[in-house]
Amino acid sequence: MTLQLQAPSFGATISSLPSPLTRSTLRFVIRAQVEPTEKSVEIMRKFSEQYARKSGTYFCVDKGVTSVVIKGLADHKDSLGAPLCPCRHYDDKPAEAGQGFWNCPCVPMRERKECHCMLFLTPENDFAGQDQTITLEEIRESTANI
Amino acid sequence: MAVSVTASSIPSLCSDRTTRLASSSSNLSSSSSLQFPLHLRRLRIRTYGVSAPSRPRILPPVEAKKQTFSNFDDLLANSDRPVLVDFYATWCGPCQFMAPILNEVSITLNDKIQVVKIDTEKYPSIADKYGIQALPTFIIFKDGKPYDRFEGALNADQLIERIETALKVKQ
Numbered sequence: 001m002t003l004q005l006q007a008p009s010f011g012a013t014i015s016s017l018p019s020p021l022t023r024s025t026l027r028f029v030i031r032a033q034v035e036p037t038e039k040s041v042e043i044m045r046k047f048s049e050q051y052a053r054k055s056g057t058y059f060c061v062d063k064g065v066t067s068v069v070i071k072g073l074a075d076h077k078d079s080l081g082a083p084l085c086p087c088r089h090y091d092d093k094p095a096e097a098g099q100g101f102w103n104c105p106c107v108p109m110r111e112r113k114e115c116h117c118m119l120f121l122t123p124e125n126d127f128a129g130q131d132q133t134i135t136l137e138e139i140r141e142s143t144a145n146i
Numbered sequence: 147m148a149v150s151v152t153a154s155s156i157p158s159l160c161s162d163r164t165t166r167l168a169s170s171s172s173n174l175s176s177s178s179s180l181q182f183p184l185h186l187r188r189l190r191i192r193t194y195g196v197s198a199p200s201r202p203r204i205l206p207p208v209e210a211k212k213q214t215f216s217n218f219d220d221l222l223a224n225s226d227r228p229v230l231v232d233f234y235a236t237w238c239g240p241c242q243f244m245a246p247i248l249n250e251v252s253i254t255l256n257d258k259i260q261v262v263k264i265d266t267e268k269y270p271s272i273a274d275k276y277g278i279q280a281l282p283t284f285i286i287f288k289d290g291k292p293y294d295r296f297e298g299a300l301n302a303d304q305l306i307e308r309i310e311t312a313l314k315v316k317q
Binding site: 060066068071072086087089116117127146 | 233235236237238239240241242243266270273274278279280281282297298299
């Protein structure tokens, strides 16, 4: 979510302003972005690495997908207290978090290694890469523009 | 849901956009003593009777970019082409993966289908109405009604194939 205030060009009237106020400096950017805390991201990153190893699954070839999901889990951990699956739409998020079916690792993952978030991919999956690790720097870089 | 107006429905929308810029710049003008031409001030007063009580959020209409519509049903009803709707969430990995693919498909099949993305966290009522559960969910609407529906990420070729199959049965 990004809010931006941008001044339109007025042409002649600008020349009457003091010199520091050029057209480019009249741009005010207010960025209101919902971001999970660094602590939660780190917790979910470690969890993801550990669970991928434990379950014999791999991260996506596109680490951007992995990064977004890890941040989504961290975001839910911050807001709901539990890492609810970020790739679902819920009627009542707190109720779902309390119930637990969709808390990562969710029941479909635990029972059938099915992760539609593309976070934990079985080796035969087309999108599966070779990594079971991901660094905080990779996460930061891939999600810098969201 | 916030109410805002589509570009095609009301001619004064252009003045709305100008109005929004004018009113936001008027904050600047108070600090930098800019004087606005009288016709801009007059526009601002005139559109107050037309727009919703809250400040209208109108973004310039650009192909395959963010727009705010007054009503999803209006969007479906007034569309001249079938509509592919992508229900997504900000922190859903596969949804973000699909973003550039949707852009590409939207350009490739520009005359055949209109691509719309709905943030299910901003518009939960629309997501509930169509029983969205897994994300991303894609629904192809024909004549304002859901025609085809599928979940999960897919690559550009698979998506184009799926869309064209759905469109082939068009009356």
